[in-house]
Amino acid sequence: MFNKILIANRGEIACRVATTARRLGVKTVAVYSDADAQAAHVQACDEAVALGGLAAQDSYLRWERILAAARATGAQAVHPGYGFLSENEDFARACAEAGLVFIGPPPAAIAAMGSKAAAKALMSQAGVPLVPGYHGDDNDPALLAREAERIGYPVLIKASAGGGGRGMRRVDRAEDFAAALASCQREAQASFGNAHVLVERYVTRPRHIEIQVFADAHGHCIHLGERDCSVQRRHQKVLEESPAPGLSAERRAEMGAAAVAAAQAVGYVGAGTVEFIAEPTTDGDIRFYFMEMNTRLQVEHPVTEAVTGFDLVEWQLRVASGEPLAITQDRVTLTGHAIEARICAENPDAGFLPATGTLGVLRWPEHVAFRRNADMERFHEPAPVRVDAGVRQGDAISPHYDSMVAKLIVWGEDRAQALARLDAALRDTHILGLQTNVTFLRRVAASASFTGADLDTALIERERAVLFEQPGLPLSWAAAGVIAWALAREAGQEGADPWSRRDGWRLHGGAQRRFDLLERAATPVHHTVTLLRHHRGTLGLRLGSGAPGSSAAGADQVLRWRGLGDDRFEVQLDDTRQVLCVHALGQQRAVFSATGSLVLEDFDPIAHAADGATEGGRLTAPMPGKVIALLAKAGQTVEAGQPLAVMEAMKMEHTLCAPRAGTVAELLYAVGDQVGEGAELLRLAEA
Known part of the structure; x- marks a missing residue:
């Protein structure tokens, strides 16, 4: 085993590698950009070396600086994580030339599978079925347009190098092909340094099913079952699960054998994923086609770990150090069901527009870290909830890297239990300071298509009516939560004498207190909320809303509340009761419940009295x-x-x-x- 490795990545995967290495007694070296000087992965490692720069091309993609850092710190190996340089054959070769072990496949295997076009040619020779399309080297736009006509619309343009949904466009009409091609090539060049694309028939109702493979340097290769990654937005995965619902044991074995054959054909070593596109047949089965091979660890590998009990990062380190695989194919079993949700900084209602900002509040559900058996072969009983995060409260999500904040993984004895645990874990995930997709993920997981395992890559579009522009927590409950939080905070500031009390007591009867709250939306709405203190000591809630500065009276509701600690309150409106959790960040008040959430802001009508109409049309x-x-x-x-x-x-x-x-x-x-x-x-x- 190595004494020291350098982790050529950032975020949650760098933290995960550092944690695993420490358990094995291996020291780690972090590298970081100027934007990541205080990042979690830097703190997780034993040493850290600055790369300079902000954007990836100025930092994490500057592999000559990474190699210099490895030499300067005495590292023996380099773990590339996923993304960045993980599938760069030149970097893998440069590591070997520098006397460093690249914790991944040989450069030749990366080269063979790194180009989608070359990989498909190789798979064609091996007899693996392919989606009809054009996989040639000539990328003349006129030729590609003719090939698209030959294949028949709709077609899919895909970057030949890389993955992650970048450089990929569906085209339904010939008149849209040229613009889509130019956009794909720009994105591919920016992301992978290679503008080459291929064109394929767009498979209708496609499922995205991938097989996890693992090989050592002694000629052994196995597969660890499949993951269904069909739930996608903009060709990027949203939810992943294992095993794939409805996949027969016969088809699993067939796809697994094809994946192992693909890996062996290129002399593969380490963790890899063979991805297939599948479409339903008339007899209820599926037909599958080779799509690509990712020559690295995948973001969604934790669901495979959850159902197999194996630590794939530990396997990477052991195999790279020369150890053989300790497991044979007959010892691989899938137990229970696991689902992973990718929590991203983005606004689903605005076309998944990425969001930036500071994680002012970051609360995860109750979860556990890895636990190992004494033989280091399998985990203890699968953890019901796991969080893989490379950020902490107070960290910033910048525009320089991708928008993923963390991964939330749940395990259940069956899919129904895993779904219930996923909903509960997402309900207890509280993030404030920027927009995220947490609420959207809850809606997807609860949708009829997902709960019914009616899966394909168009699921989100098919369920659009229940996924987008949906109301959150009703205003009355959010306002009640804000008031309960404010009253509890004021009670904690009161002294023992009656003159410091803020309960609104009046000698001659009840009292009223007004709260002005702003709801941020496409058109911000100013809500006036009146807290009524009746002479009998009971509380009432009266809502009014309208444009900023106006108010429309609503019906009164009886309000009761009591604090439960940790910003949690039991709140009752008339005869209905809920537990609310309230977080404050500056002027924002975020109220979370089992049924939804809503963010409101303290609003000063006097300060905003001079606000005019915003300048439109910009x-x-x-x-x-x-x-x-x-x-x-x-x-x-x-x-x-x-x-x-x-x-x-x-x-x-x-x-x-x-x-x-x-x-x-x-x-x-x-x-x-x-x-x-x-x-x-x-x-x-x-x-």
Whole structure:
């Protein structure tokens, strides 16, 4: 086993590798960008070396700096994590030339599977079924357009290198092909340094099923079952589970054998994933096609660990140090059911637009870390809830890297129990300071398609009506939670004498106290909430709402509450009772319950009395990022909804459209400029 390894990555995977290495008595070295100087993975390692720079291309992708850090610290091996350099054959080769062990497959295996086109050619020779398409080297746009016509629409354009949904577009019409191709190639070049693409028939009702493989340097290769990763948005995974619902043992064995054969064909060593696209057949079975092989550990590997009981990161370290696999195929069994939810900083209701900000409040559900048996072969009983996170409360989510905050993994004896545990764990996940997809994940997991295991990559679109633009916690409950929190806080500040009491007592009867709360939405709404203190000592709640500065009276409700500790309150409105958890961050008051959540803000009507109507019709940057294309010129007349600019942030392209019809009066930025959130990109005049 190694004495010291360098972790050439960041976030939760770097923390996970550091934890596993420490358990094995191996020291670790972290590398970090300027943005990550105080990051959790830096604190988790024994040593840390600065790479400089902010963006990935200026830090984590500068492998000459990483190799220099390994030499300077005496590391014997490099763990690449996933993403960044994990599938870079030049980096793997440079590690070997520097006398370092690359904890991953040989460079030749990465090269063979790193190109989707080359991998498909190899699989074709091996007899693995492929989706009909064009996988050639010639990327002339005219040729690709002709091939798309030959294949038949809809088609899928895919970056030949890399993965993660980047550089991928579905195209339904020939007239849209050229623009989609240009966008794919830009994104592929920016993400992987390679603009080459392939074109395939778009499989209708496709399921994304992948097989986890593991091989050692002694000729042994096994598979550890499958994961269903069909629930996706923008071709990126949202929920993953193992085993795949409805997959027969016969089909599992067939897909597993094909995956092992694919790995052996390239002399694979270490952890890898062979991905298949599957479509239903008329007899209720599935037909599967090879899609690609990821020559690295996958983000979703914890669900495989949960149902097999094996620690794949530990296996990586042991195999890379020369040890043989201790497990044979006949000893691999899948126990129970596991589901992983990717918690991301994004706004699902705005097309999954990435969000940035500081994690002012970060509360995880009750969970456990890894626990091992004495023989180091399997885990103890599977942990019901596990959280893999590389962030802490107070950390910032920046625009320089992807938007994933953490992974929430649950295990159950069957899928129904795993679903119930997932909902409870998401309910108890409280994040304040930026937008996340936690509520959206709860809706997806509770949707009819997901609970019924009616899975395909269009699930989110199919369930759109129940997933997007849904009301959260009702205002009456959120207001009651805010009031309970405020009263409890004030009671803690009161003295023993009656003159410091803030209970609103009056000699001649009841009293009223007004709370002004602002609900942030597409159009912010000012709510007036009146706390009524009756002479009998009972409390009442009266709601009013309207535009900022106005109020409309609502019906009174009887309010009762009591504190439960840790910002939790038992609140009763009339005859209904709920437990609410209230978190405060600046002027924000976030109220969480079993049925939903709502964020309100303290609102000072006097301070905002002079606020006028906001300036409409502006095209502004929805997040910090870089302008990579301007699709209109000064003086050009545009229609509402017409694409005007393309920004790159968090490794993805985002097309910005005209908020209204008009004439482009002035371009305020140029291609290549970095812009901040809210920056006006161009000015629109009336047409």
